[in-house]
Amino acid sequence: MLSDVLLIAGKDLRVELRSRIALNQVVPFALLVLVLFGFALDADSSTLATFTPGLYWVAVVLAALLAVHRSVSLEDGDGADEGLLMSGLHPASVFLGKAVALIAELLLLALVLLGGVLILYGAPVDDVTLLLLTTVAAVIGVGAAGTLYGALLSGQRARETILPILLLPVLAPVVIGASRAFGDAMGSVATDGWSWLLSLTGFAMLYLAVGSVAHGALMEEA
Amino acid sequence: MTTTQEVVETGRFDTATGSRTTRMLGWALIVGLIVLLWLAFVATDPDIRIDAASGDEIGQFDAVRLIYVHVPMAIVAYTAFTVTAIGSVMVLLRRSVWWDLVAGASAEIGAVASALTLITGSIWGRPIWNTYWRWDDVRLMTTLVLFMLALGYLAVRRLEGSAESRARRAAIVGILLVINSIIVNRSVEWWASQTLHQQSTITDAAIEDLTLFTFMYAIVFGLAGYVWLLIKGFRVAWLERQNERFGLVEALEQRRAEAERTDAVNAAVDTGTGDQS
Numbered sequence: 001m002l003s004d005v006l007l008i009a010g011k012d013l014r015v016e017l018r019s020r021i022a023l024n025q026v027v028p029f030a031l032l033v034l035v036l037f038g039f040a041l042d043a044d045s046s047t048l049a050t051f052t053p054g055l056y057w058v059a060v061v062l063a064a065l066l067a068v069h070r071s072v073s074l075e076d077g078d079g080a081d082e083g084l085l086m087s088g089l090h091p092a093s094v095f096l097g098k099a100v101a102l103i104a105e106l107l108l109l110a111l112v113l114l115g116g117v118l119i120l121y122g123a124p125v126d127d128v129t130l131l132l133l134t135t136v137a138a139v140i141g142v143g144a145a146g147t148l149y150g151a152l153l154s155g156q157r158a159r160e161t162i163l164p165i166l167l168l169p170v171l172a173p174v175v176i177g178a179s180r181a182f183g184d185a186m187g188s189v190a191t192d193g194w195s196w197l198l199s200l201t202g203f204a205m206l207y208l209a210v211g212s213v214a215h216g217a218l219m220e221e222a
Numbered sequence: 223m224t225t226t227q228e229v230v231e232t233g234r235f236d237t238a239t240g241s242r243t244t245r246m247l248g249w250a251l252i253v254g255l256i257v258l259l260w261l262a263f264v265a266t267d268p269d270i271r272i273d274a275a276s277g278d279e280i281g282q283f284d285a286v287r288l289i290y291v292h293v294p295m296a297i298v299a300y301t302a303f304t305v306t307a308i309g310s311v312m313v314l315l316r317r318s319v320w321w322d323l324v325a326g327a328s329a330e331i332g333a334v335a336s337a338l339t340l341i342t343g344s345i346w347g348r349p350i351w352n353t354y355w356r357w358d359d360v361r362l363m364t365t366l367v368l369f370m371l372a373l374g375y376l377a378v379r380r381l382e383g384s385a386e387s388r389a390r391r392a393a394i395v396g397i398l399l400v401i402n403s404i405i406v407n408r409s410v411e412w413w414a415s416q417t418l419h420q421q422s423t424i425t426d427a428a429i430e431d432l433t434l435f436t437f438m439y440a441i442v443f444g445l446a447g448y449v450w451l452l453i454k455g456f457r458v459a460w461l462e463r464q465n466e467r468f469g470l471v472e473a474l475e476q477r478r479a480e481a482e483r484t485d486a487v488n489a490a491v492d493t494g495t496g497d498q499s
Binding site: 153155169180196199203206 | 314367370371373374377378381382383390391393394395398401402405406408409410412413
């Protein structure tokens with residue numbers, strides 16, 4: 001089971017290492033979103049510092065849409081999806097493998113963006129542990145839900161336009177939770193960030209579980 | 223409705239969505255609507271109370287009449303999405319075509335009803351809460367996200383591919399519809415931790431007898447309207463599906479019949495010219 005998961009994750013990450021789509025296109029896109037927020041809001045850095053948690057997570061979620069799209073399109077063409085089907089791997093292993101690869105890419109993206117907001121927006125950090133744990137939990141949630149909804153739209157030409165309307169409402173709770181927890185960690189919101197971290201962890205676990213179960217039904221139809 | 227077997231055997235299709243039952247229900251709804259309008263606008267009084275301290279008139283005045291639309295629409299929306307979720311489970315368990323069409327038809331009604339809930343709520347909120355929208359109200363946010371999730375579900379139902387593949391993809395989104403709206407509800411509640419909504423108007427003793435009757439009547443009317451729309455929506459979906467499956471067969475039959483007629487004419491012409499040569 002674990003070796004199957006790592007096999008699929010390794011495949012996706014190897015393709016990424018050779019094509020560098022996430023690194024050369026998705027990460028710069030996310031940084032551009034941060035810069036645009038700066039232009040749109042205010043040159044006054046105190047505004048940006050106040051709203052850093054929300055802006056940061058909106059940027060992550062928008063960039064995640066592109067990353068999900070890339071992850072699904074790896075199985076497009078050359079009968080790659082049929083290859084996966086015929087490989088005899090358990091659908092749950094395929095789901096978890098693709099999710100692990102996507103989560104790894106999103107974690108890298110999130111850490112680069114975190115550096116971006118700390119430098120560009122001048123956001124203060126009170127609690128580094130909470131900040132990093134929140135990032136990990138929220139990114140796992142986004143990656144798991146993204147992999148599931150991406151798989152739902154595999155082989156569809158209209159994927160680019162349908163994925164956002166399917167995925168963004170689903171990720172709304174992650175944006176709420178992660179922004180609150182970041183607000184606590186950056187000292188801008190008086191809230192208990194750790195309980196938000198707990199609920200984010202719950203979301204991540206739930207979507208990893210639902211995705212593992214549902215992927216069987218989806219692969220059957222691929 | 224004609225079953226698949228009957229279509230194959232007789233070659234006949236349904237062409238309409240009406241039946242005796244739906245026509246009777248439809249007429250009952252028209253009469254019921256007239257009664258509802260009379261109750262809501264003529265028979266019931268506006269909400270006007272006298273403030274004990276100052277002696278001023280307070281209350282919701284005519285805006286209170288909006289609850290006769292707003293609450294039934296909200297109940298219809300949540301009922302419709304529950305039916306969609308049940309249908310989605312049945313599709314995955316039994317590969318049921320019937321439940322797939324019911325789930326789809328119900329989600330369409332649910333999307334319209336949740337949109338109307340939000341719109342009528344906003345119109346009511348402007349005079350009463352002094353704002354169209356509240357970000358910190360858990361019911362507003364849940365209904366809004368549920369409406370958006372429903373749009374996504376309906377988009378998945380229009381994906382390309384075989385009907386079976388579409389049904390299974392839609393069923394997974396349909397089940398997640400409920401799970402996601404529960405998560406959104408919980409997270410908004412923790413986030414905002416307050417609501418302007420009246421907790422329960424029905425148990426409130428201030429609501430008068432006729433107002434209460436109109437309110438309950440409006441809910442029953444809304445649910446009856448939902449049933450009528452669901453039957454119609456299901457039949458339209460059934461016809462669409464038959465057209466998808468048998469439309470091509472029928473077109474081929476017509477072309478063959480046409481070709482046979484042309485052949486017969488040509489044969490007659492051939493024998494005619496054959497005599498002359």
